[in-house]
Amino acid sequence: MSTDDQFPVNDLDALRALILGEDDAAVRSVSKLARRIDTVEEMLRDDPASVERLQAVLGDVLHGLEGDKRRLVQERLTALLLTNIQNEIKAAKPSFVQAIYPVAGGLVRKGIQQAISELLEVIEERLSEPATIYKRAQIRFQALITGKPEAEIWLRQTGLFHVDRILMVDRASGAVITGLRQDRDGTATDTIHSTDSIQGEDQIVSGMLTAIMSFSQEAFGEGGGGELSTLEFENSQLHVKATPLVLLVIRTIGTPPAKIDSIIENRFDRMVTDNADALGSFDGSLPNGARLEIQSQLRRLLRELRKAESEGLPSRKSGARRPIMTFVMALGGVLLVALVLIAILNAIRINGNVARVQNTIDDVEQLQAYPIDADYDRSKASVVVRGLVPDAASAGRLETHLREDHPRLALSFALSNISTDAVRPILRGPRIEREANSAGVNQLRDEAFIRDTIILDLEQQIGDLRLAMAGTEAVDAAQSYPTLTYDLDPDLGALRNQIGGTLLTALKAKRRLAGQADGAGDLFGLGGGGLYSLEAAQLDEQTVAGTLIGFNAAGSFTDVELALEATRLVAELLATKPQGVKLEILSVVRPVAGRELPENMDRFIASKARALLIAQGVKPDMMQIRTGGNAAVVAEIDPASWRKSHYVGFRLAY
Amino acid sequence: MANLAQKVCIVGEFSVGKTSLIRRYVRGLFSEDYKATLGVNCYNHAGQFQHPTTGETHSINLILWDIEGGQQKSSMLNTYLIGASGALLIADLTRPETIQAVDHYFNLLESVIPGRPKVLALNKVDLMDGSPTMTQTLAMAKAKAKALGLRLVQTSASKGNQVPELFAGLASDILRLRD
Numbered sequence: 001m002s003t004d005d006q007f008p009v010n011d012l013d014a015l016r017a018l019i020l021g022e023d024d025a026a027v028r029s030v031s032k033l034a035r036r037i038d039t040v041e042e043m044l045r046d047d048p049a050s051v052e053r054l055q056a057v058l059g060d061v062l063h064g065l066e067g068d069k070r071r072l073v074q075e076r077l078t079a080l081l082l083t084n085i086q087n088e089i090k091a092a093k094p095s096f097v098q099a100i101y102p103v104a105g106g107l108v109r110k111g112i113q114q115a116i117s118e119l120l121e122v123i124e125e126r127l128s129e130p131a132t133i134y135k136r137a138q139i140r141f142q143a144l145i146t147g148k149p150e151a152e153i154w155l156r157q158t159g160l161f162h163v164d165r166i167l168m169v170d171r172a173s174g175a176v177i178t179g180l181r182q183d184r185d186g187t188a189t190d191t192i193h194s195t196d197s198i199q200g201e202d203q204i205v206s207g208m209l210t211a212i213m214s215f216s217q218e219a220f221g222e223g224g225g226g227e228l229s230t231l232e233f234e235n236s237q238l239h240v241k242a243t244p245l246v247l248l249v250i251r252t253i254g255t256p257p258a259k260i261d262s263i264i265e266n267r268f269d270r271m272v273t274d275n276a277d278a279l280g281s282f283d284g285s286l287p288n289g290a291r292l293e294i295q296s297q298l299r300r301l302l303r304e305l306r307k308a309e310s311e312g313l314p315s316r317k318s319g320a321r322r323p324i325m326t327f328v329m330a331l332g333g334v335l336l337v338a339l340v341l342i343a344i345l346n347a348i349r350i351n352g353n354v355a356r357v358q359n360t361i362d363d364v365e366q367l368q369a370y371p372i373d374a375d376y377d378r379s380k381a382s383v384v385v386r387g388l389v390p391d392a393a394s395a396g397r398l399e400t401h402l403r404e405d406h407p408r409l410a411l412s413f414a415l416s417n418i419s420t421d422a423v424r425p426i427l428r429g430p431r432i433e434r435e436a437n438s439a440g441v442n443q444l445r446d447e448a449f450i451r452d453t454i455i456l457d458l459e460q461q462i463g464d465l466r467l468a469m470a471g472t473e474a475v476d477a478a479q480s481y482p483t484l485t486y487d488l489d490p491d492l493g494a495l496r497n498q499i500g501g502t503l504l505t506a507l508k509a510k511r512r513l514a515g516q517a518d519g520a521g522d523l524f525g526l527g528g529g530g531l532y533s534l535e536a537a538q539l540d541e542q543t544v545a546g547t548l549i550g551f552n553a554a555g556s557f558t559d560v561e562l563a564l565e566a567t568r569l570v571a572e573l574l575a576t577k578p579q580g581v582k583l584e585i586l587s588v589v590r591p592v593a594g595r596e597l598p599e600n601m602d603r604f605i606a607s608k609a610r611a612l613l614i615a616q617g618v619k620p621d622m623m624q625i626r627t628g629g630n631a632a633v634v635a636e637i638d639p640a641s642w643r644k645s646h647y648v649g650f651r652l653a654y
Numbered sequence: 655m656a657n658l659a660q661k662v663c664i665v666g667e668f669s670v671g672k673t674s675l676i677r678r679y680v681r682g683l684f685s686e687d688y689k690a691t692l693g694v695n696c697y698n699h700a701g702q703f704q705h706p707t708t709g710e711t712h713s714i715n716l717i718l719w720d721i722e723g724g725q726q727k728s729s730m731l732n733t734y735l736i737g738a739s740g741a742l743l744i745a746d747l748t749r750p751e752t753i754q755a756v757d758h759y760f761n762l763l764e765s766v767i768p769g770r771p772k773v774l775a776l777n778k779v780d781l782m783d784g785s786p787t788m789t790q791t792l793a794m795a796k797a798k799a800k801a802l803g804l805r806l807v808q809t810s811a812s813k814g815n816q817v818p819e820l821f822a823g824l825a826s827d828i829l830r831l832r833d
Contacts, residue, residue: 172737174696175659175717199715200698203659207696207717214733215693283832284714284739285658594784 141332161254161309164236166298167191167206168271169247170282174207177246177282178291180298188302190295209249213242241268246279250301257308267301350376353409357383360405364398372398372415382410389415550639551605551646553598558639563612570650571616582653583622585609588629590637590646601646602627609648624653659715660828662821663735665759666744667752668723671777674811675744676718679821693722694734703825707833714825732766740771740828742820743804747778750791753798760802771827773807774799775820780810 167179179191179202191202239250241264248268252260271294272279278290286294357374361367372387385402389395395415402411547566550558557563574583587606589597606625614620631647638644664672673695680697697718702711721734735741741763745752756774763772776795782788792808799806807823809816 170659170737173659173661173717173739174719174737175661175715200700203698203715203717204696207661207698207719211694211696211719211734215730284660 141336142329161252161256163250163252163302163305165191165202165249165251166301167202167247167249168294168298169206169210169249170279171210171213171242171245171247173284174203174210175282175284176202176206177279177286178294178298180295180302182302186306188299206247206249209240210247213240213247239264241265243272246272252305257305259308260305263304263308264301267297267304271297271301353406354383357385357402357406357409357411360402361385361398364401367394367398377412380410380412382412384412384414386414548642548647548649549609550642551608551648552639553637553646555598555601555604555608555646557608558642558645563609567609567612568616571613571618574618574622574652577652581622582624583613583618584651584653585613585623585625586629586649586651587625587627588631588647588649590631590644591633592637593633593635602629605646605648657713659717660739660825661717661719661737662824662828663719663721663738663741663763664744665721665731665735665741665763666723667746667749667755670723670744670746670749670752671809671811672723672742672744673720675742675775675777675809675817675820676720678811678814678817680718693730695720699821701822701825703822703829705829706826707830712829714828716821716825731762735763735766738763738767738770739831740773740824741767742824743772743774745774745776745795745798747776747788747791747795747808748781750794753791753795756798756802760804769831771824771831772804773820773824773827774802774804775807775809777809777811779808779815780813 163182165179165181168177169175170177176191176199180188181191182188191199236251236253237256239248239252239260241248248264248271250264257263274297275290275294278286278294285291354374354376361372361374367389370388372385372389375384375386376382377384385398389398395413398415399411399413547570549563549566552558570583574581585606587602587609589601589605591597603625606627610620610623610625613623632643634644636644637646664676666672676697680699697720699716699718701714701716703714704711719734719738721731743756743759743763745756753776760772763770774795776792782792796806798804805823807816807820809820811817
């Protein structure tokens with residue numbers, strides 16, 4: 001029911017005036033305007049005559065407006081028109097594109113050209129990477145020899161013309177039909193004989209070039225700049241010649257000869273004409289004969305370009321410097337070769353020395369079962385003998401022997417003596433130290449004896465740990481190894497089984513005794529005549545840590561009786577603890593392979609355990625629920641095994 | 655050493671995992687920026703592939719054209735398919751509509767490269783949760799593959815499942831067709 005139905009008009013007005021105060025008039029005015037706009041919209045809808053009428057009126061009105069009013073109306077109308085135009089464009093994009101292309105086409109073309117130009121820059125970078133590395137090394141080397149700054153040499157070289165790569169590309173597939181790669185020294189290689197990575201690089205580049213060619217042709221159309229020809233980069237050019245079947249891509253560095261275009265054009269025409277059949281039937285590979293023929297034409301093209309370059313090119317203005325440069329290069333080459341030779345000879349000498357020392361070691365009969373190796377240490381510039389010897393005397397004998405046999409060699413020794421070093425420090429307990437110090441060398445040489453000693457030492461450490469777990473340090477132990485990790489750690493799991501087993505046996509005994517006599521006492525107060533003489537102080541913490549309550553997939557207790565007894569036990573134990581101790585309820589939801597964890601199960605089972613504890617008299621503020629524990633993944637929840645079910649554990653927090 | 659270069663197009667709707675599948679497989683790739691501008695990106699994988707009948711090993715340079723998804727109306731798609739020796743059609747297990755779109759891509763491929771080997775890959779199978787929806791989608795993909803006469807390979811780009819097998823299978827089909 002509306003407000004109008006409840007109040008007479010006058011009363012409604014009065015109420016409105018009361019609530020709105022001075023704004024009442026404005027609200028009324030806006031409502032009236034809204035109604036009028038609705039009416040006008042209604043009139044205009046699907047009525048061309050009305051639209052025409054309104055247009056005429058609007059024109060007159062706008063014309064008659066002056067100053068601020070006119071500006072205001074124009075602003076409003078402009079915003080309205082823009083929104084409507086945007087909506088219309090969205091609704092009928094193709095027709096609008098058609099309509100505005102004469103105006104916007106230039107901008108679009110410019111945008112595409114810019115994008116393509118950027119893409120080609122990337123292609124150029126990809127093609128020039130290996131050359132750049134080579135070039136940098138070359139320039140650095142020349143700078144080193146001549147003592148001139150690298151930048152100066154770099155600048156001088158940029159003018160030199162060099163054809164870096166020629167690729168014949170299948171236009172349909174973008175695959176390289178064949179290619180030629182020329183090194184700085186003038187060696188030309190068939191790209192098919194390049195490494196896989198260079199071949200792959202060429203294939204990717206040629207693929208992208210064909211894609212760009214197709215794209216630009218689609219964007220600009222034939223004769224509208226769709227065919228790329230020469231692309232200038234900082235110090236290189238990409239010359240592209242195309243037929244519907246193939247592309248010829250030539251990358252040159254430096255100032256090209258003036259006739260380059262005509263040379264490429266002529267050779268390209270001849271190649272396409274002479275090999276029309278082979279190129280037309282390219283299906284990923286060419287018959288060897290055809291490939292070799294095209295290769296030879298590519299080489300001919302390369303020669304022609306070189307020749308044109310040598311017949312007076314701008315870059316040759318610096319020709320007078322060439323002999324000096326050649327001499328410097330030759331000198332550099334000789335030095336480089338010499339350095340490499342020295343390095344090789346040195347490596348051979350070192351390897352020989354190491355092998356000779358190793359042979360001497362291997363010949364010592366008493367040390368044949370021991371791992372002793374000779375190696376070369378660059379930091380010490382000497383042959384280092386490393387390994388294990390039975391005793392200090394053997395180490396001394398070996399050292400003397402090697403020094404006598406190889407008097408001119410620099411030798412150093414890093415030999416370990418079994419009697420003190422064979423046992424890793426981490427495993428060396430007090431007993432080992434004692435034995436090591438007291439036992440004779442002959443005894444310690446016996447590997448079995450050493451092994452037994454280690455085992456004895458470990459057993460002693462385990463015994464100590466057990467003692468710590470069973471005594472007053474149990475709290476620390478329980479905190480260090482929380483219940484949460486029990487089923488992820490087999491050793492802790494076994495410990496939990498042991499403690500849990502004790503608990504189960506005790507609970508069963510208690511049940512039995514409770515059935516036999518009244519006031520049989522609590523679990524740990526069975527007295528001398530009971531089954532257990534263990535004192536609560538020795539067991540309580542580990543009992544808490546070992547107490548787990550299982551839950552099935554639906555979150556029900558796997559053993560209600562056990563859950564009741566366990567919580568009663570924990571409650572009794574908690575009562576003996578000082579004020580302020582907290583009982584942590586550790587909730588662990590078992591993950592099942594291939595399924596998501598059941599939502600909120602962790603809090604659900606923890607709350608159930610908490611409810612049982614409250615029923616046993618534990619105050620709620622003494623408990624703290626902790627979730628998020630990890631457990632090993634199982635194929636299915638199995639309530640019969642705590643290792644395959646959800647569970648809640650307990651821990652005392654002081 | 656690779657001596658045979660073959661163009662392979664990879665098509666499918668947006669976000670079906672085309673690029674992820676390729677990236678799982680290839681050794682060389684181009685700048686990712688290209689795809690946004692041109693609607694295509696080229697990758698390369700040089701590998702050894704076995705001929706399905708003779709058992710001989712062939713070195714092939716696979717030039718993989720990763721064509722932007724959703725180019726159904728673009729005339730560029732046709733242009734990019736020209737010269738391909740084979741194609742992979744990719745669909746997404748979690749989006750049944752991508753399987754329906756396979757028809758369109760298949761028809762385009764058949765018009766541009768008729769009779770060339772094509773394989774349908776159902777990607778993202780690692781997300782299979784056994785739910786009725788996904789089971790139904792899988793059945794739909796199987797039916798689609800059968801109807802179009804395509805081999806269906808269930809892949810996971812994120813886990814790498816069946817990715818090498820997908821490309822190797824297509825390469826073998828290409829080799830067989832060359833006989």
